[in-house]
Amino acid sequence: MADYKELWKSLDIDLEKHDQLCAVLPEFYGEIYMEQKNRPEGMNYFNFVVSEIHGLRIQELADMKKEGKKVVGTFCVFVPDEIVLAANAASVGLCAGSDFWHPDGEKVVPRNTCPLIKAAAGALVGKTCPYFSSCDMLVGETTCDGKMKLWETFKQYTPMHVIDLPNMKRDQDYAHFKDEIRIFKERMEELTGVEVTAERISDATKLLNRKRKALQRLYNTRKSDNPPISGKDALLITQIAFYDDPERFVQKTEELCDELEARIEKGEGVFSKDTPRILVSGTPMAVPNWKLHHVIETSGAVVVAEETCTGVKYFQNLVDESASTMDEHYENLTQRYMKTNCACFTPNTGRIDDIIRLYKEYSADGVVYYTLPFCTTYAAEFNSVKEALAKENIPVIMIETDYGLEDAGQIKTRLEAFFEMISNK
Amino acid sequence: MADYKELWKSLDIDLEKHDQLCAVLPEFYGEIYMEQKNRPEGMNYFNFVVSEIHGLRIQELADMKKEGKKVVGTFCVFVPDEIVLAANAASVGLCAGSDFWHPDGEKVVPRNTCPLIKAAAGALVGKTCPYFSSCDMLVGETTCDGKMKLWETFKQYTPMHVIDLPNMKRDQDYAHFKDEIRIFKERMEELTGVEVTAERISDATKLLNRKRKALQRLYNTRKSDNPPISGKDALLITQIAFYDDPERFVQKTEELCDELEARIEKGEGVFSKDTPRILVSGTPMAVPNWKLHHVIETSGAVVVAEETCTGVKYFQNLVDESASTMDEHYENLTQRYMKTNCACFTPNTGRIDDIIRLYKEYSADGVVYYTLPFCTTYAAEFNSVKEALAKENIPVIMIETDYGLEDAGQIKTRLEAFFEMISNK
Numbered sequence: 001m002a003d004y005k006e007l008w009k010s011l012d013i014d015l016e017k018h019d020q021l022c023a024v025l026p027e028f029y030g031e032i033y034m035e036q037k038n039r040p041e042g043m044n045y046f047n048f049v050v051s052e053i054h055g056l057r058i059q060e061l062a063d064m065k066k067e068g069k070k071v072v073g074t075f076c077v078f079v080p081d082e083i084v085l086a087a088n089a090a091s092v093g094l095c096a097g098s099d100f101w102h103p104d105g106e107k108v109v110p111r112n113t114c115p116l117i118k119a120a121a122g123a124l125v126g127k128t129c130p131y132f133s134s135c136d137m138l139v140g141e142t143t144c145d146g147k148m149k150l151w152e153t154f155k156q157y158t159p160m161h162v163i164d165l166p167n168m169k170r171d172q173d174y175a176h177f178k179d180e181i182r183i184f185k186e187r188m189e190e191l192t193g194v195e196v197t198a199e200r201i202s203d204a205t206k207l208l209n210r211k212r213k214a215l216q217r218l219y220n221t222r223k224s225d226n227p228p229i230s231g232k233d234a235l236l237i238t239q240i241a242f243y244d245d246p247e248r249f250v251q252k253t254e255e256l257c258d259e260l261e262a263r264i265e266k267g268e269g270v271f272s273k274d275t276p277r278i279l280v281s282g283t284p285m286a287v288p289n290w291k292l293h294h295v296i297e298t299s300g301a302v303v304v305a306e307e308t309c310t311g312v313k314y315f316q317n318l319v320d321e322s323a324s325t326m327d328e329h330y331e332n333l334t335q336r337y338m339k340t341n342c343a344c345f346t347p348n349t350g351r352i353d354d355i356i357r358l359y360k361e362y363s364a365d366g367v368v369y370y371t372l373p374f375c376t377t378y379a380a381e382f383n384s385v386k387e388a389l390a391k392e393n394i395p396v397i398m399i400e401t402d403y404g405l406e407d408a409g410q411i412k413t414r415l416e417a418f419f420e421m422i423s424n425k
Numbered sequence: 426m427a428d429y430k431e432l433w434k435s436l437d438i439d440l441e442k443h444d445q446l447c448a449v450l451p452e453f454y455g456e457i458y459m460e461q462k463n464r465p466e467g468m469n470y471f472n473f474v475v476s477e478i479h480g481l482r483i484q485e486l487a488d489m490k491k492e493g494k495k496v497v498g499t500f501c502v503f504v505p506d507e508i509v510l511a512a513n514a515a516s517v518g519l520c521a522g523s524d525f526w527h528p529d530g531e532k533v534v535p536r537n538t539c540p541l542i543k544a545a546a547g548a549l550v551g552k553t554c555p556y557f558s559s560c561d562m563l564v565g566e567t568t569c570d571g572k573m574k575l576w577e578t579f580k581q582y583t584p585m586h587v588i589d590l591p592n593m594k595r596d597q598d599y600a601h602f603k604d605e606i607r608i609f610k611e612r613m614e615e616l617t618g619v620e621v622t623a624e625r626i627s628d629a630t631k632l633l634n635r636k637r638k639a640l641q642r643l644y645n646t647r648k649s650d651n652p653p654i655s656g657k658d659a660l661l662i663t664q665i666a667f668y669d670d671p672e673r674f675v676q677k678t679e680e681l682c683d684e685l686e687a688r689i690e691k692g693e694g695v696f697s698k699d700t701p702r703i704l705v706s707g708t709p710m711a712v713p714n715w716k717l718h719h720v721i722e723t724s725g726a727v728v729v730a731e732e733t734c735t736g737v738k739y740f741q742n743l744v745d746e747s748a749s750t751m752d753e754h755y756e757n758l759t760q761r762y763m764k765t766n767c768a769c770f771t772p773n774t775g776r777i778d779d780i781i782r783l784y785k786e787y788s789a790d791g792v793v794y795y796t797l798p799f800c801t802t803y804a805a806e807f808n809s810v811k812e813a814l815a816k817e818n819i820p821v822i823m824i825e826t827d828y829g830l831e832d833a834g835q836i837k838t839r840l841e842a843f844f845e846m847i848s849n850k
Binding site: 110146150172384 | 533534535537538567569570571573574575576577578580587589590591592593597598601604768769771772773798799801802804805806807808809
């Protein structure tokens with residue numbers, strides 16, 4: 001990695017602490033990613049992105065800022081990036097996936113908080129994440145109690161805007177969210193000084209739809225009876241989608257897809273054809289949280305899809321591009337974003353339909369229901385998901401685990417038993 | 426207690442399991458309540474209410490139902506009882522305060538759920554609470570993630586209506602809540618067949634304001650430098666207010682207040698004058714959760730007020746009685762209910778003002794910040810409360826504890842040290 005010390009210093013990063021993080025990541029990534037067999041060539045770009053995770057992209061953001069562009073940090077797939085881009089700002093996803101940040105996080109949020117929130121808190125207050133430090137504004141939302149309260153803490157440190165996501169999906173709730181998009185647009189204009197016109201939203205929508213389509217194409221290759229890419233690699237790509245330059249990301253992902261589709265034609269896959277196929281469903285996995293996928297794929301199964309925010313929820317629905325007025329844009333964005341079946345809504349029965357549909361589309365053999373500890377909404381939905389899957393004769397196992405590696409062996413044992421069971425079905 | 430077996434049977438109560446509960450409560454209550462010294466005579470009524478907790482009041486509800494009245498169960502101070510009463514229905518608070526219900530609760534909600542929610546879940550699905558069984562409809566709200574998800578489970582067992590409480594307190598959120606009251610009114614009319622007229626809401630408002638004023642009068646006596654009633658007894662009265670017949674409750678509470686005010690004139694108190702005075706702030710305490718108050722008042726301090734839903738939040742704000750149209754009623758109810766500073770709102774800085782104001786009004790010497798485990802919102806607010814209190818030089822200690830008695834000794838030790846510290850200030 002090039003020397004980014006000066007850059008980090010200019011971002012007020014705690015260099016000493018940050019060095020500890022930088023020292024661990026390459027080895028961690030190497031063990032989990034580089035030792036995989038039969039990896040596609042196209043993964044080299046994503047290896048490079050990870051190797052430069054706090055370097056090149058941070059430099060790019062710094063260069064943009066020098067040109068007067070603003071950078072906005074987000075934590076949720078409900079934040080309409082179309083508005084961010086239309087305001088000529090860059091958007092970076094800031095959810096944090098390592099317990100490296102927990103000790104700092106616990107200074108400002110309760111210990112019994114979900115690892116993702118605690119890590120994000122620690123990354124901000126400990127000044128050990130240059131993405132946080134690059135942001136001119138953070139954008140939160142009222143998806144869950146823990147995040148809602150986190151923004152109150154963050155407001156003491158940095159400019160914040162909170163989008164009020166409704167709790168239900170009735171007509172009045174759609175209208176409410178539409179109004180929230182309008183408010184967000186005004187806040188973005190205030191931040192950037194750029195007028196968010198209908199035309200600018202159209203352009204942003206087209207770009208982000210292209211990103212979604214590239215990810216859809218990628219995920220489609222996983223439907224093959226011999227997936228040409230591991231679940232771990234696919235997860236990584238979706239994670240990177242949250243913060244990489246969108247144009248380059250699309251290009252590199254399309255290139256990878258060309259290779260993957262050629263592999264399918266040649267019958268080349270990453271695992272053997274009889275490997276049990278797993279649909280992962282549940283809470284998001286932020287970089288570098290690759291734990292569950294790694295355990296699954298080193299225990300005799302392959303992850304073929306994720307019904308998560310770092311999976312299909314991020315890209316499965318496109319925004320209608322036909323809008324020409326602001327109101328039509330707000331309406332189309334509302335319709336697209338409110339389609340997402342998050343456990344933060346009540347009721348959220350659409351998620352069960354999604355899981356069953358994905359299970360079938362990806363020819364999965366079983367579902368691993370994943371929750372981070374203290375994620376009340378996803379943990380609470382397990383019972384109804386389990387009941388619905390039982391009726392469809394779909395095997396499911398729940399794994400609740402944080403970012404620590406202490407329980408990896410125990411999870412492996414449970415999963416191996418599960419995979420054996422579904423293989424014998 | 427009279428024999429209510431037939432009554433319980435008619436309510437489909439699990440008699441055997443319910444007997445276990447009935448066997449424990451009198452002894453538990455006896456130890457905690459009957460051994461207090463210098464209790465006011467007027468507490469006899471409330472002793473009687475507890476001794477008949479699953480008897481006489483359940484019989485009354487059954488009698489009402491025979492006459493065609495409906496019974497509605499609620500879980501939150503944001504449910505406008507004015508609408509329930511105006512629809513000629515009875516309202517009973519159903520929050521549950523014993524771990525007796527946890528094993529049944531854990532069958533339908535995650536173990537890592539707050540004890541209050543888990544107990545309510547267990548009381549319903551285990552069929553061991555005749556209040557639940559007496560209800561023709563339950564009314565939930567979207568206050569926290571845990572409760573929001575609980576209603577989805579409850580819907581499988583019983584008719585439910587969920588009031589969508591907004592996440593913020595902007596103008597549009599007031600309008601949203603006003604609309605929720607209108608929707609709730611329609612749902613109540615549907616349930617009862619009674620037209621909720623402006624006049625009927627006026628009558629209900631007057632009755633409930635009288636209840637609030639009686640509780641305000643009760644709490645005012647605790648401001649005395651020698652409180653004529655223990656915190657434990659005051660808590661019990663507020664708890665009973667949630668399910669007792671409102672007219673009778675007002676009468677009995679007013680009678681008690683006559684006695685308490687006479688005691689103050691005579692200089693009679695429950696503890697000695699130099700006893701450290703504690704403001705409890707935090708999560709609600711449902712019957713029979715008297716644990717924290719009991720530990721505090723057997724460790725050398727007295728609770729003088731509760732900044733909780735089973736404390737001042739329940740009654741400190743009256744509803745404006747001047748409305749004559751439905752819209753005016755909706756507006757006045759909205760204004761009153763939205764005043765409540767619950768941790769479910771973001772931001773919720775008004776709660777800090779409440780705590781500081783109550784600390785001064787009740788001449789408290791310290792604050793015990795109480796949270797039930799897994800109550801994300803109240804736990805998260807502790808840091809900002811602590812900071813604000815430090816600026817005011819107000820001592821505070823946080824106690825996070827569930828319904829189990831295992832940690833009572835440890836809490837006692839911590840609190841004794843805290844009381845010693847604040848006594849020496």
